[in-house]
Amino acid sequence: MPVTLNGQTYCQTAEACARAAISKNTFLRWVxxxxxxxxxxxxxxxxxxxxxxxxxxxxxxxQEVRETQQS
Incomplete structure (x- = not known):
């Protein structure tokens, strides 16, 4: 569910991860x-x-990680 803050739209973790084609668990591990x-x-x-x-x-x-893994 998008959130608007100071005129800019933000999305939550699940949506951001879906857009980036990565699992939420992988993102949280990276952080x-x-x-x-x-x-x-x-x-x-x-x-x-x-x-x-x-x-x-x-x-x-x-993308950078995937390219590295393919090399």
Whole structure:
């Protein structure tokens, strides 16, 4: 469910991971390991909010990992 904050639309973790074609568990592991930086905003429940830029960075990281694995 999209959330609007300061005129920008954000999505939650499940939607961002689906857009980036990665599992939520993999994303959370990457954050814990420091492989991917955590997002800047959270909602009042503490859930992560991803901007379109965050989703694009995640997609790029997924692509980078997949290319490395194929080499």
């Amino acid at each position: 814990r390991q420091g492989t991917f930086p955590d997002v800047r905003y959270r909602d009042r429940k503490g859930w992560r909010l991803f901007s379109s830029d965050d989703v694009e960075r995640l997609r790029a990281r997924v």
